[in-house]
Amino acid sequence: LTTEGIRCLNRPTEKNRTLRVRAGRTTLRRLAASQGRTGQSWGKQALKLRLLSESTGQPIGAGMAFVRDLAHIVDSLACYLGWLWPLWDAKRQTFADKLVKTVVTAEG
Amino acid sequence: VPVRARLVTATPVARCRAAVVRPCSAPERLGLSGLAATAAAFGYPAMTGRAGLGLPCPLRTLTGVPCPLCGMSTAAFRLAGGHVSAALAANPFVLLLGGLTAVMSVLITLRSLGLAPPPARWTAAGQRRARGAVAVLFAASWAFQLHRFGWV
Numbered sequence: 001l002t003t004e005g006i007r008c009l010n011r012p013t014e015k016n017r018t019l020r021v022r023a024g025r026t027t028l029r030r031l032a033a034s035q036g037r038t039g040q041s042w043g044k045q046a047l048k049l050r051l052l053s054e055s056t057g058q059p060i061g062a063g064m065a066f067v068r069d070l071a072h073i074v075d076s077l078a079c080y081l082g083w084l085w086p087l088w089d090a091k092r093q094t095f096a097d098k099l100v101k102t103v104v105t106a107e108g
Numbered sequence: 109v110p111v112r113a114r115l116v117t118a119t120p121v122a123r124c125r126a127a128v129v130r131p132c133s134a135p136e137r138l139g140l141s142g143l144a145a146t147a148a149a150f151g152y153p154a155m156t157g158r159a160g161l162g163l164p165c166p167l168r169t170l171t172g173v174p175c176p177l178c179g180m181s182t183a184a185f186r187l188a189g190g191h192v193s194a195a196l197a198a199n200p201f202v203l204l205l206g207g208l209t210a211v212m213s214v215l216i217t218l219r220s221l222g223l224a225p226p227p228a229r230w231t232a233a234g235q236r237r238a239r240g241a242v243a244v245l246f247a248a249s250w251a252f253q254l255h256r257f258g259w260v
Contacts, residue, residue: 003155007156077167078175079165079167080163081177087134087137087138
């Protein structure tokens with residue numbers, strides 16, 4: 001992406017808005033399916049992290065992964081503090097993780 | 109190994125020692141996040157030609173009431189642009205976060221070079237004091253934002 005390209009994508013046109021909504025929906029669905037089955041999104045794969053259930057230690061399934069994605073709204077509602085919570089939390093959980101009882105652990 | 113057991117046995121400090129640079133303590137992790145925010149504050153406007161992220165505060169969008177961290181991204185971008193008074197007008201507490209980032213960056217560098225001892229676990233009283241100080245700062249920041257948006 002060039003600087004001009006980013007500027008173009010940032011223009012508040014109707015087409016850009018539709019594109020963003022569609023891309024967001026597809027990404028969320030694919031991420032939930034992949035995170036739920038394997039415990040890994042693309043980012044977690046790159047950083048060798050896994051999303052697991054706190055009680056069973058197994059991936060949580062596409063449905064719960066989607067619920068967790070939705071629960072991230074709570075992280076944003078509290079001044080975005082929920083996203084930063086893992087920085088000082090003993091279990092490194094966001095509010096969404098606490099709600100659906102999941103942890104993100106390093107592989108190995 | 110069950111996740112719960114792994115969380116308990118893998119003590120952060122012991123795991124940290126294996127890596128050259130790995131933030132072990134909460135202040136170090138905050139400092140590194142501050143560095144990432146600093147890079148964004150300098151890089152994003154240069155890349156996109158925009159003045160800021162335009163990150164909306166969900167609480168203010170929904171209720172009209174600002175939250176304690178309102179104005180923080182604006183303040184960071186203005187500070188990066190060299191407009192100190194404009195940054196202070198948006199959220200003066202950005203200076204505290206900037207200071208913490210600077211101090212922790214130096215400390216992490218010294219620690220990774222072996223020139224400073226690794227972080228020690230804070231005492232319960234120390235943790236309580238730190239939590240109290242953060243709560244007071246949050247309250248002060250919230251009062252400032254409520255005043256800024258005409259609520260007080």
